[in-house]
Amino acid sequence: MQKRKKKIYTIIILLLANLFLSSYIFFDKNGEIAFLNVGQGDSELIRTKEGQIVLIDGGPTAQVLEELGKELPYWDKTIDLVILSHPHADHLVGLNYVAKKYKIKKVIEGSKASDTPEYKTWQNIKKQKNIPTVRLSKGSRIILSKNESMDVLWPEKNYDDKDLNNDSLVINFTAEGKKYLFTGDAGSKVLEKIGEKLKADYLKVPHHGSKTALTQKALSDINPKKAIIEVGENSYGHPAQSILGLLKKNRIPYFLTLNGSQFLYY
Amino acid sequence: MKAKLLGILLIGFLAGTAAGTFFNYDISNFFIAAIAFFLVMSVATKKWIHIFVSLAAIFIFAGFEMGCNAANFKIKSEPTSISGFIAKVDQNIYQKSINFYVKEKEKDSYLEVRTGKDVEYKVGDYVLISGNITAADLPKYKKDHIYYFVQYPEIRKIKKPNSGRYENFLVKKAILINRLNEYISDRISAVLPQPHAALSVGVLLGGSSAFSKDLSSKFSDTGITHILAVSGYNVMIIATVLFKFLKKKPQKIKIWGAIFGVWVFAVLTGMSASVVRASIMALVLIIAKLAGRDYYPFSSLMLTASIMVFLNPLILMYDLGFQLSFLAVLGIIYFGPLVGLMFKKRNIFTEIIIATISAQILTMPLIAYYFGKVSIVSFAANLLVLPAIPFLMLFSFITFAVYLVSPFLALGVGFFNWVLAEYVVKTILYLSSLPWAKVNIEFGFTALIVVYILLIDIKILSLRYAKKKKENLHDYYSLAG
Numbered sequence: 001m002q003k004r005k006k007k008i009y010t011i012i013i014l015l016l017a018n019l020f021l022s023s024y025i026f027f028d029k030n031g032e033i034a035f036l037n038v039g040q041g042d043s044e045l046i047r048t049k050e051g052q053i054v055l056i057d058g059g060p061t062a063q064v065l066e067e068l069g070k071e072l073p074y075w076d077k078t079i080d081l082v083i084l085s086h087p088h089a090d091h092l093v094g095l096n097y098v099a100k101k102y103k104i105k106k107v108i109e110g111s112k113a114s115d116t117p118e119y120k121t122w123q124n125i126k127k128q129k130n131i132p133t134v135r136l137s138k139g140s141r142i143i144l145s146k147n148e149s150m151d152v153l154w155p156e157k158n159y160d161d162k163d164l165n166n167d168s169l170v171i172n173f174t175a176e177g178k179k180y181l182f183t184g185d186a187g188s189k190v191l192e193k194i195g196e197k198l199k200a201d202y203l204k205v206p207h208h209g210s211k212t213a214l215t216q217k218a219l220s221d222i223n224p225k226k227a228i229i230e231v232g233e234n235s236y237g238h239p240a241q242s243i244l245g246l247l248k249k250n251r252i253p254y255f256l257t258l259n260g261s262q263f264l265y266y
Numbered sequence: 267m268k269a270k271l272l273g274i275l276l277i278g279f280l281a282g283t284a285a286g287t288f289f290n291y292d293i294s295n296f297f298i299a300a301i302a303f304f305l306v307m308s309v310a311t312k313k314w315i316h317i318f319v320s321l322a323a324i325f326i327f328a329g330f331e332m333g334c335n336a337a338n339f340k341i342k343s344e345p346t347s348i349s350g351f352i353a354k355v356d357q358n359i360y361q362k363s364i365n366f367y368v369k370e371k372e373k374d375s376y377l378e379v380r381t382g383k384d385v386e387y388k389v390g391d392y393v394l395i396s397g398n399i400t401a402a403d404l405p406k407y408k409k410d411h412i413y414y415f416v417q418y419p420e421i422r423k424i425k426k427p428n429s430g431r432y433e434n435f436l437v438k439k440a441i442l443i444n445r446l447n448e449y450i451s452d453r454i455s456a457v458l459p460q461p462h463a464a465l466s467v468g469v470l471l472g473g474s475s476a477f478s479k480d481l482s483s484k485f486s487d488t489g490i491t492h493i494l495a496v497s498g499y500n501v502m503i504i505a506t507v508l509f510k511f512l513k514k515k516p517q518k519i520k521i522w523g524a525i526f527g528v529w530v531f532a533v534l535t536g537m538s539a540s541v542v543r544a545s546i547m548a549l550v551l552i553i554a555k556l557a558g559r560d561y562y563p564f565s566s567l568m569l570t571a572s573i574m575v576f577l578n579p580l581i582l583m584y585d586l587g588f589q590l591s592f593l594a595v596l597g598i599i600y601f602g603p604l605v606g607l608m609f610k611k612r613n614i615f616t617e618i619i620i621a622t623i624s625a626q627i628l629t630m631p632l633i634a635y636y637f638g639k640v641s642i643v644s645f646a647a648n649l650l651v652l653p654a655i656p657f658l659m660l661f662s663f664i665t666f667a668v669y670l671v672s673p674f675l676a677l678g679v680g681f682f683n684w685v686l687a688e689y690v691v692k693t694i695l696y697l698s699s700l701p702w703a704k705v706n707i708e709f710g711f712t713a714l715i716v717v718y719i720l721l722i723d724i725k726i727l728s729l730r731y732a733k734k735k736k737e738n739l740h741d742y743y744s745l746a747g
Contacts, residue, residue, distance in 0.1 A: 016685060037480075062359035062460070063478040069459035074684050075677060097359060101455065117384035 031148070031175055035204065035255075035262040036067040039232035041090035044182060044204065045071055046173065048148050052080045056171075056182055058094025065097055067261060078103045081142075084122075085184030086168040087114035092122060099125045107133040108142065110169045111155050136169065148175045153194045154186060165207060166190050172200055175266050180204075181222060191218035198222045202264060205229045205247075205254070209239025219250055227254040228262050271318065273565035275325045276572045280582065282326035283575050286333025287405070287583045293334070297327040329575075336579035341403055341413045347396035348377050348414065349424065351437045352389050354536075355444075360478040367412065368395060372433055375413040378402070381421065389444035390437055394422045409580035443534060447471055453669045454662055457680040462687035465494075466662035469655055472496035472535045481691075484698040489626075489633070489644030490651055496535040498544030498591055503656045504531050505548050521552050539574065539581055540591035546570040547595075563599045567592065586636060590629050597628035604728050615653075622648045631717040634709045641704045643697040650693050658686045 029049065036043040038059025045068070046054040053072065058064045079102050085091055087109075096118065098104070107126060113119065126133060136142075137157045142150040154170035161167060168184025170191070181200035183191070185207040191198060192215065203224035206213040208231040227247055229239050239256070247254045255262045304320035307313075348370055356365040366387050368377040379395060387393070397419025402412050429437075450471065455463040464476035472495055477485065485491045493499075508527045512520040525548070532545040547570050554561040571592055574581060581588045601624035609616045623645060634640045641647070661683040669676035697703060 016682060019685070039478075061361065061478070063480075065359075065460035066478050066481065069461060072459065074459065074681060093362075101460075 031266040032071075033173075033180060033202075033264040033266075034067075034071055035228045035230055035257050035264075036064060036071075037232070037257045037259075037261045038063045038067065038094060038230075040208065040234040040238070041094070041232065042085065042184070042204075042208075042230045043067070043091075043094060044230075047071070048144050048175070050145050052144055053078070054081045054083065054144070055079050055095075055098065056083045057085050057091040057184070058082075058096070058098050060090040060093050062094060062097040064094035065101060068098070068102070070261075077101075078105065080105050081108065081144075082106070083108045083169065083171070084110075085182070086110055086164055087112070087116065087119045087122070088164060088185065089116065089118050091184070093118050096121050096125060099129065099131070104129070104131050107131055108169075109133060109135050110167050111135055111137050111157065111159075112164065112167050114164065142171075147177075148173075150174070151197070153197050154190055163187070168206075170194065170198075172197065178202070178266055180264070181224070183207075187212045188215040188218050191215075191221070194221075196221055201225050203227045203252075205239070205243065207238075208234070208236075209243045210236065211240040211242055213240070213243050214246055216246065216250075219246060219252075224252055226264075227252050228257070229254055230257050232258055269560075269562040269565040273562070273568045275322055276565075276568035278322045278325040279329040279572050280568070280575060282329025282331075283333040283579050283582050284329075286330035286335075287337045287579065288333075290334055290337050293327065293330055297324075297331050300324045300327045332576070332579045333582070336408075337405060339408065341401040341408075344399055344401050344414070346399065347394060348399065349394040349427070350377075350392070351440070352387055352391045352393060353436075353440050355387055355389055359476065368393060369436070371427065372430060374411055376411050377414040377416060378407075378412050379419060379421070380415075380417045382418065385421070387421075390441035392424045392426050394424050396420050396422075405580050406584045409578060409584045443536070446534065450666050453666050453676075456673065457665055457669060457676050458684055458687065461691060462684050465687045465690060466658060466665070466683055468494040469496075469500070469658050470662045472538065484694055486637070487639075487641055487643075487698045487704045488647040488694050489630075489641035490647050490694055492590070493651065493655055495540070495587060496538060497540040497587075498547075498595065499652070499655070500535075500659065501528055501531065501541055501544035501548060503659060504528055507656075507660075517556070521556055525549060525552055539585050539588035542574060543570050543588070543591050543595075546573060563595070567595055567599070586632075589632060593628040593632060594625035597625045600624075600725055601627045604725070618653055619649060622652055628718075628721065631709075631714055631721075634707060635711070635714045638709060639704050639706045643700060643703045647694065647697050650697075651690050654686055654690055658683070658690065661686060 029051075031049045032045075032047045034045040034047075036045060036059065039061060041059035041061075042057040043059040043064050044056040046052075046056070048054070053076070055064075055068075079098065082095060082098070082104050084095060084107065099122070113123075125131075136152045137155055138152060140152040142152070144150070151172045151174070152169060153172055155167045159167070165185035166187050166189065168186040168190075169182075170184065170186050171182045173180040173182065179200040180202045181198060182204050183206035187207065189212075191206070198218070198221045200222050201224060203222050203226070205227050209229040231238050244254065300320065300323040304317070304324055307316045307320045311317075348368060350369045350371045350373075352366050353369040353376065354367040358364070362383065363380055364383055364387070365378060365380050368379060369375075370377065377395060377399065381387075395416060397416050399414050399416045399419070402408070402415050407413070407415075451463075451467040451473075454466050454470075457463070458466060461477055461481055464473075467473060468476060482491075485494065505524055505528055508524045509520065512523045515523070528545050528548050532541045535541055547566050550566040550569065551561055554566075571582075574588070598621050602620055605620045605624045605627075606612075609620065626644060626648065630640060630644070661679070665676055665680045665683045668679045
């Protein structure tokens with residue numbers, strides 16, 4: 001009886017060890033972009049072909065942790081790069097929880113700081129954990145690998161707008177020839193100023209699809225094949241019917257994170 | 267026989283309390299009359315049946331009186347400010363606001379505060395709250411001694427005031443338990459990702475608030491939320507593990523060790539109704555075994571319920587955890603043998619299946635009444651998930667213990683923990699994704715009573731079949747639920 005028990009335990013342990021190793025060896029080696037379902041807010045995760053992890057924004061609550069738990073393997077507790085598009089709570093608060101739980105190697109932010117309590121917490125955590133922050137503006141380029149890089153299209157240096165949304169980092173991510181446009185909460189006013197550099201295959205619609213998110217001109221400049229709207233239950237009327245109508249008119253299929261995270265692979 | 271008679275008297279007490287809270291009508295004259303009747307009977311006729319009946323009347327009226335008084339209790343004043351220490355903080359990282367509870371200085375009353383997350387509030391902080399404080403005149407709050415509410419008030423942290431010995435003890439106890447809980451859950455969360463960490467901490471120490479709204483609703487759709495509220499099931503696991511662990515030690519050490527362990531666990535997890543119930547019953551079970559007496563699960567259950575209701579009459583009608591816990595045990599005691607007829611073989615697995623199904627027979631109607639839904643997959647979910655819980659508890663504890671030695675090694679041990687948690691989460695996600703996972707139904711109070719009467723009928727009708735082959739579950743299943 002004792003012997004049999006020992007045998008069973010050994011088999012179970014070996015099976016688990018097997019699972020552990022095989023999941024490591026056969027882990028997805030494709031590039032992946034996940035538009036995470038974090039409620040009413042923004043959060044996107046990029047896993048490059050070499051396995052670097054980039055997180056753009058963190059959503060309004062800790063829900064991003066559950067999503068990271070799904071996307072990252074068990075032992076991975078490092079995020080190579082965090083990009084904060086702008087310091088509004090629905091993009092920032094989740095990052096405070098991420099910073100507590102994961103090791104963040106580097107942070108990239110736009111030009112402006114903020115004096116909200118959540119931003120103070122963010123600054124404190126970064127200081128505590130010695131996470132270096134780089135502030136970027138229009139014209140910078142983030143090189144992730146030979147075939148993967150990000151162009152910063154906005155904000156312009158010394159650009160002044162009362163609306164913090166219009167200070168959002170707008171980033172065009174190029175991976176193996178395909179382009180993915182991350183827009184934060186930037187309004188159509190900003191997009192129209194950027195012009196033709198917006199051209200991309202996939203678009204994260206700005207500002208949860210609010211009324212002022214897109215215009216026909218901006219959408220023509222981008223000319224995406226597919227659009228993703230980061231949106232949850234809300235009382236602001238996001239996504240606006242006019243924006244959905246505009247996308248339909250241009251025959252651009254769109255997907256909402258309201259019903260679950262959305263994925264793109266390359 | 268004696269134990270059974272006591273059981274009957276206690277049913278009278280509980281029924282009286284329920285009626286008292288419900289009808290809210292002063293009958294102290296009847297109570298006095300019943301006592302007089304009892305005295306006269308016991309002297310005059312000396313027939314035991316008369317004495318018993320009059321004794322039963324006393325129990326019923328005493329219960330009625332208590333229930334009535336508790337329900338009638340009104341909070342008179344609405345102060346403009348309250349000072350005291352923070353006794354409990356509900357930290358839900360998935361919400362934008364927090365709730366915390368301030369114990370009023372030198373009083374046994376609490377103020378529920380809802381506020382933003384800008385400032386960190388910790389258990390044991392002394393605060394002065396001023397704002398639009400309103401009386402919480404609802405029994406479901408009064409049962410927890412929450413007498414006042416306030417939303418987004420002005421909060422000032424103050425220095426520790428001079429206070430009595432007992433007050434100092436209370437604040438120290440609250441801080442100790444809170445910091446120990448935090449210490450353990452921080453270590454586990456450092457190893458495991460979410461929601462695995464929340465689940466591991468949840469089954470070990472309780473706490474269902476550590477999940478996103480999305481996942482919480484899936485737990486509830488599959489009827490599995492109870493694994494996150496530490497319940498009698500955890501107490502049963504702890505008691506049996508301790509018994510096994512102390513197997514070779516002398517009887518005395520074994521028994522006191524188990525009692526001590528169970529009660530430390532109860533205090534550590536915040537003394538919820540179901541844990542207290544199971545802990546008292548464990549105490550009764552162990553004492554019965556020690557004295558070499560028979561253990562009557564039903565009488566033990568009634569005794570436990572009566573003690574708890576005597577201490578706080580409002581929990582009988584207004585504490586869902588208390589009600590579910592008792593119904594689950596009643597189900598195991600009364601429907602266990604009936605469900606057991608379906609199985610020829612008896613081993614640990616079939617016993618778990620029997621206990622799981624029989625417990626749910628009685629809890630399901632109440633859940634339907636409270637939440638307006640019935641989880642169809644609940645049986646399957648519980649059968650698949652519950653057997654994994656003892657192992658999940660064990661590995662969560664080991665992960666924590668190993669982390670103290672080496673965080674790196676903990677990552678290795680934690681993998682087993684992660685696999686178990688992943689299994690539970692995936693099972694719940696799968697079952698809740700089935701289109702017929704739950705059915706929303708309108709279920710009123712009358713319907714609830716009708717269903718329970720039907721269930722009692724089924725039990726009575728089945729008595730003659732079950733008696734032929736009377737095989738009860740092991741005694742310690744009466745702790746679960």
